[in-house]
Amino acid sequence: MGTQERILQILRQGGYKELTLLQKYFIPMALQNRNIIAEAGKNTGKTVSYIIPIVINLENSDSGLRVLVIASAQDEVKKIQEQFSIFLQKMEKPLQAVSFIKDKNIKNELLVLEQKPDILISTPDKIINHLRLGNFDINKIDICVIDNGINPYEGFEKDIEFIISELPQKTHYWLFTDNREMIASFNDLMSNPSILYSEQEINTSRARQENRKKTMNFTEEQEKNFSEIIQKIVKKIKEDEDPNELNAFKKIVKKNVPFTLRSYFSAYLFKQMVSGNATSRPQHNTAETAAPAPRPSMNKPDRNYKTLFFNIGRSRGLNLQALRKFIIATANIDPEEIGQIKVHDNYSFVDITEETAQAVMDGINSKVYRGRTLAVNFAKKAADSQKTE
Numbered sequence: 001m002g003t004q005e006r007i008l009q010i011l012r013q014g015g016y017k018e019l020t021l022l023q024k025y026f027i028p029m030a031l032q033n034r035n036i037i038a039e040a041g042k043n044t045g046k047t048v049s050y051i052i053p054i055v056i057n058l059e060n061s062d063s064g065l066r067v068l069v070i071a072s073a074q075d076e077v078k079k080i081q082e083q084f085s086i087f088l089q090k091m092e093k094p095l096q097a098v099s100f101i102k103d104k105n106i107k108n109e110l111l112v113l114e115q116k117p118d119i120l121i122s123t124p125d126k127i128i129n130h131l132r133l134g135n136f137d138i139n140k141i142d143i144c145v146i147d148n149g150i151n152p153y154e155g156f157e158k159d160i161e162f163i164i165s166e167l168p169q170k171t172h173y174w175l176f177t178d179n180r181e182m183i184a185s186f187n188d189l190m191s192n193p194s195i196l197y198s199e200q201e202i203n204t205s206r207a208r209q210e211n212r213k214k215t216m217n218f219t220e221e222q223e224k225n226f227s228e229i230i231q232k233i234v235k236k237i238k239e240d241e242d243p244n245e246l247n248a249f250k251k252i253v254k255k256n257v258p259f260t261l262r263s264y265f266s267a268y269l270f271k272q273m274v275s276g277n278a279t280s281r282p283q284h285n286t287a288e289t290a291a292p293a294p295r296p297s298m299n300k301p302d303r304n305y306k307t308l309f310f311n312i313g314r315s316r317g318l319n320l321q322a323l324r325k326f327i328i329a330t331a332n333i334d335p336e337e338i339g340q341i342k343v344h345d346n347y348s349f350v351d352i353t354e355e356t357a358q359a360v361m362d363g364i365n366s367k368v369y370r371g372r373t374l375a376v377n378f379a380k381k382a383a384d385s386q387k388t389e
Helices: 003-013 021-030 046-059 074-088 106-113 124-133 156-166 181-187 199-214 220-239 243-256 259-274 320-331 354-364 382-388
Strands: 036-039 067-071 097-099 119-122 143-147 172-177 194-196 305-310 338-343 348-353 376-378
Touching (some): 021 046, 021 194, 036 181, 046 067, 046 074, 046 143, 046 172, 067 074, 074 097, 074 119, 106 124, 124 156, 143 156, 348 354
Parallel strands (some): 036 172, 067 143, 097 119, 143 172
Antiparallel strands (some): 305 348
16 A cells, blocks of 8 residues: 555545545655644644644554643643544554543653553653653653644743753654644754645745746856865865766765765755855845845854864754854853854854953853753864874
8 A cells, every 4th residue: 555545544534535635735744754833723633733743653553652732731732642542443453542631640641651652642741750760761752743833831942942952963843733833943943854834825825936946047257156165176076186086986876875865965965065154155046036045153253262162063953043043042142243164064163252261161161952961062173183192
């Protein structure tokens, strides 16, 4: 049975005839193991939209707690539990969803966990309590669903941030909110999330994207800049690089990248290399072409900077905006004090104005970010690092 047929089969087993617009877009994205933020309110079918991919994922996985569903209110927990019960009772593979729906009673909740469920539904406070007590194994959790609800309580976002910091890196997050302003906040908590806007805008936004793709072009100045960069790279390859070393890399690329995609692979690497540069962004031939967005961080020519080394990077779900936001909030500094930021896989470099750098380092050192204790030091200069070798 194909994936589409299986989706419709599960849908009908739950008593529904056809997919909602949200479900049509959300389910295929969820089955691709993406992080997703969906703008969804009442009557959009949001609960079923994540129940179906959860069922499909669990059908082919080992037993044990693999899914957390977090709701912002206790009455929502009960409703979600009821929806899961309808779907799971007709599954060929026995799957169990449990919830903490009674008053806060740790003994009763431990009895629930002793049932060795596949899915746990709860409010954040109860999950945080059990995380701190080490009452369940988080290492197997593949999916965390977050239902922001209509009126989430104050501090809900902070509780979710803590839970995400405790879960394993492999976990995928599906978040639902009816408040568009919350999308930006949650965006910083996840690694490269896909965003689905409200049903009224899904079709129009997709159509706009398709139209822009068809008319995407670079300006003459952009093409000139890119040509100069490429020529420098070619010259460096010819004059400086070791052919044996490059051949070793070529073998890896040939082994892992299909022949038909190698030109796109090269284009993607080049795009990544020049990303963040306003001059590298294509122009869209539309009636109302927006001006290129400024770079999120850059050094001002009239300021002196010190470069700080952070022992955290993309592997922890960090991105440039999230790191900048964290520094501002934790060190309590003016955004103007931050210059260029470079985020790598396992570490990052941040330029901070000379008069502020020490205070930032002192204020952030030993703080915990997404489960990682931070170590912040002045970055070594290239010349210094060569002396120590």
